[in-house]
Amino acid sequence: MAGPVLALVGATGAVGTVMVDILNGRKSWPWGEVRLIASPRSAGKKITVRGEELTVLALAPEVFDGVDVAMFDVPDEVSAHWAPIAAERGAVAVDNSGAFRMDDDVPLVVPEVNNDKVGARPRGIISNPNCTTLSMMASLGALHREFELKELVVASYQAASGAGQDGIDRLYAEYAAVAGKEVGNRAGDVREALAAAGLSQEDSPFPAPLALNVVPWAGSLKADGWASEELKVRNEARKILGIPDLKVSATCVRVPVVTTHSLAVHATFAREVTVEQAHAIFAAQPSIVLVDDPANGQFPTPADVVGGDPTYVGRVRQALDFPNTLDFFVCGDNLRKGAALNTYEIAETIAAAL
Amino acid sequence: MAGPVLALVGATGAVGTVMVDILNGRKSWPWGEVRLIASPRSAGKKITVRGEELTVLALAPEVFDGVDVAMFDVPDEVSAHWAPIAAERGAVAVDNSGAFRMDDDVPLVVPEVNNDKVGARPRGIISNPNCTTLSMMASLGALHREFELKELVVASYQAASGAGQDGIDRLYAEYAAVAGKEVGNRAGDVREALAAAGLSQEDSPFPAPLALNVVPWAGSLKADGWASEELKVRNEARKILGIPDLKVSATCVRVPVVTTHSLAVHATFAREVTVEQAHAIFAAQPSIVLVDDPANGQFPTPADVVGGDPTYVGRVRQALDFPNTLDFFVCGDNLRKGAALNTYEIAETIAAAL
Numbered sequence: 001m002a003g004p005v006l007a008l009v010g011a012t013g014a015v016g017t018v019m020v021d022i023l024n025g026r027k028s029w030p031w032g033e034v035r036l037i038a039s040p041r042s043a044g045k046k047i048t049v050r051g052e053e054l055t056v057l058a059l060a061p062e063v064f065d066g067v068d069v070a071m072f073d074v075p076d077e078v079s080a081h082w083a084p085i086a087a088e089r090g091a092v093a094v095d096n097s098g099a100f101r102m103d104d105d106v107p108l109v110v111p112e113v114n115n116d117k118v119g120a121r122p123r124g125i126i127s128n129p130n131c132t133t134l135s136m137m138a139s140l141g142a143l144h145r146e147f148e149l150k151e152l153v154v155a156s157y158q159a160a161s162g163a164g165q166d167g168i169d170r171l172y173a174e175y176a177a178v179a180g181k182e183v184g185n186r187a188g189d190v191r192e193a194l195a196a197a198g199l200s201q202e203d204s205p206f207p208a209p210l211a212l213n214v215v216p217w218a219g220s221l222k223a224d225g226w227a228s229e230e231l232k233v234r235n236e237a238r239k240i241l242g243i244p245d246l247k248v249s250a251t252c253v254r255v256p257v258v259t260t261h262s263l264a265v266h267a268t269f270a271r272e273v274t275v276e277q278a279h280a281i282f283a284a285q286p287s288i289v290l291v292d293d294p295a296n297g298q299f300p301t302p303a304d305v306v307g308g309d310p311t312y313v314g315r316v317r318q319a320l321d322f323p324n325t326l327d328f329f330v331c332g333d334n335l336r337k338g339a340a341l342n343t344y345e346i347a348e349t350i351a352a353a354l
Numbered sequence: 355m356a357g358p359v360l361a362l363v364g365a366t367g368a369v370g371t372v373m374v375d376i377l378n379g380r381k382s383w384p385w386g387e388v389r390l391i392a393s394p395r396s397a398g399k400k401i402t403v404r405g406e407e408l409t410v411l412a413l414a415p416e417v418f419d420g421v422d423v424a425m426f427d428v429p430d431e432v433s434a435h436w437a438p439i440a441a442e443r444g445a446v447a448v449d450n451s452g453a454f455r456m457d458d459d460v461p462l463v464v465p466e467v468n469n470d471k472v473g474a475r476p477r478g479i480i481s482n483p484n485c486t487t488l489s490m491m492a493s494l495g496a497l498h499r500e501f502e503l504k505e506l507v508v509a510s511y512q513a514a515s516g517a518g519q520d521g522i523d524r525l526y527a528e529y530a531a532v533a534g535k536e537v538g539n540r541a542g543d544v545r546e547a548l549a550a551a552g553l554s555q556e557d558s559p560f561p562a563p564l565a566l567n568v569v570p571w572a573g574s575l576k577a578d579g580w581a582s583e584e585l586k587v588r589n590e591a592r593k594i595l596g597i598p599d600l601k602v603s604a605t606c607v608r609v610p611v612v613t614t615h616s617l618a619v620h621a622t623f624a625r626e627v628t629v630e631q632a633h634a635i636f637a638a639q640p641s642i643v644l645v646d647d648p649a650n651g652q653f654p655t656p657a658d659v660v661g662g663d664p665t666y667v668g669r670v671r672q673a674l675d676f677p678n679t680l681d682f683f684v685c686g687d688n689l690r691k692g693a694a695l696n697t698y699e700i701a702e703t704i705a706a707a708l
Binding site: 151153155157172175176178179180182183184185186187188189190191207208209212213214215216217221224225226227234246247248249251253255256257258259262264266275292294295297299300301302303304305306307308314315316317318319320321322325327329 | 505507509511526529530532533534536537538539540541542543544545561562563566567568569570571575578579580581588600601602603605607609610611612613616618620629646648649651653654655656657658659660661662668669670671672673674675676679681683
């Protein structure tokens with residue numbers, strides 16, 4: 001069979017399912033073979049890729065034999081164990097977990113920002129950024145090239161699917177439990193409605209109710225009260241943009257949205273940047289859609305952009321009191337550009353250089 | 355009848371209804387008489403205040419005769435017309451609309467921050483701040499007294515009830531329309547579900563679907579792409595805190611929460627401030643509840659704080675890269691402290707000085 005071999009590890013998860021959609025939708029197709037891989041529990045399942053019914057294989061060292069690029073959409077600990085095995089067997093591992101992102105000898109790549117880093121991969125592993133960071137990298141990368149980014153204050157509006165299929169299922173279950181009930185007017189009444197429907201908080205991937213609520217927490221607790229997700233935004237943005245001293249403060253908040261992360265971005269540059277300049281730069285990026293006409297009710301919202309490949313940017317304003325600073329709002333599908341799409345774009349870049 | 359006379363204009367609206375709850379729940383009671391006032395449409399309705407059934411009066415100049423303090427919870431244009439009439443008839447008008455807030459001769463008051471401004475009211479009008487600004491004034495005022503606030507970057511998570519009873523009704527109707535449907539995975543499917551249920555976007559107080567969505571817009575369009583709500587946060591914060599050159603950037607976003615606004619605050623001070631110092635200051639404020647123990651899943655969320663009088667503060671962190679800067683998260687019931695309670699506290703202050 002002509003062409004390189006592509007493997008997808010985690011083919012049956014939330015991101016893996018979107019990845020299959022992406023494989024099915026691509027116009028150009030460099031691959032000679034696709035292997036779908038998952039845990040033994042999901043092995044044997046049939047999934048159709050580009051008209052061909054494939055049987056999901058159980059994760060094992062041998063499945064990587066002959067693979068050129070292995071994409072990993074699995075939890076950190078699974079990637080930490082299996083990506084090096086795939087690399088040992090000769091594949092380039094493109095990993096969407098947090099296991100390797102901050103390792104010095106693992107490039108962290110957003111193709112439209114630092115595609116030049118794909119070639120240097122001493123361990124045979126390339127990392128895909130966290131979905132929250134990724135949602136703003138195309139827009140910030142484009143502005144940084146012109147105006148030199150110095151400072152970033154970010155607040156996120158993160159979707160339930162950032163916590164995987166469990167997150168999606170939980171959000172729907174919570175809404176089924178509160179539907180038709182006029183709750184949200186008294187402290188604890190949302191919790192009571194969930195409990196009455198048999199939904200215990202302990203079983204949730206979120207640390208508080210998400211229906212009719214927002215939850216200022218994502219990830220695990222790190223030093224000094226920071227959530228891991230907030231530090232990822234800081235550290236990954238620095239690495240991807242190549243600005244080791246970038247000043248970053250992030251507050252990560254989960255919102256009752258199924259899919260698509262949004263970010264309120266306050267970005268300060270070395271040089272003055274006008275709204276017109278920023279609009280021109282955003283409009284020129286193939287992976288950005290500019291939606292910025294509030295007079296006609298036009299700005300990005302998750303419900304309008306979910307399922308798309310680009311990131312959507314709007315509400316661009318010059319800060320009134322901060323020099324060289326823009327405020328804007330970004331929406332990006334966290335399962336597509338925020339995860340599967342970016343991983344696939346890296347895989348495609350590798351295939352093109354084989 | 356002993357004691358001053360209190361009037362409540364807009365007694366049957368979303369904020370007015372909460373105000374009646376507040377009147378019924380106060381321990382001390384300085385008033386000799388309460389008059390409930392509303393549009394002619396709602397006049398004649400019976401509402402019980404502290405055990406006494408009152409008949410809602412139709413708004414007219416005569417109803418203010420003999421009134422000492424008249425609280426206005428009505429739209430801007432109604433306040434603009436009627437608050438001066440109440441003042442002419444001898445009442446002090448305490449207005450919760452945006453009609454007078456930025457007028458130089460109208461004090462803008464948050465009792466725990468600038469109660470000393472209540473006395474100087476040349477026009478007989480005192481303004482209550484916008485609910486979004488108010489949600490963070492107690493915490494920022496307390497920190498400012500110690501450390502001198504210089505800069506503020508804020509992103510909001512604003513509840514549907516900020517748009518009044520129409521906003522609440524719309525959010526519930528939208529959730530009834532999407533309940534049981536697995537929407538939010540494809541651009542436009544939330545809009546389709548709402549349309550299928552007969553909910554037209556034109557009839558909504560929000561410019562986009564709010565169910566399973568976030569909407570980066572609140573208020574009307576002002577110069578250079580700013581939303582009126584974002585400028586209110588800047589201008590009112592400057593006036594209340596008495597910092598005319600305070601640097602402020604705000605991004606206001608509506609979220610599918612019934613009641614309680616949340617804010618991600620990034621605040622820079624003239625002097626260094628530690629998390630321990632901030633915790634001590636917040637804990638010492640009677641109107642602030644500190645909820646900041648993420649190791650045990652403790653941080654404020656709207657579902658846990660709605661219906662309460664205090665503002666809740668958590669997620670307090672020293673910014674890693676910005677000197678003298680704290681990041682924190684605040685939740686405040688936008689109908690209580692954000693509106694009715696603050697208005698009532700001003701009215702009570704006036705009564706005490708009569």
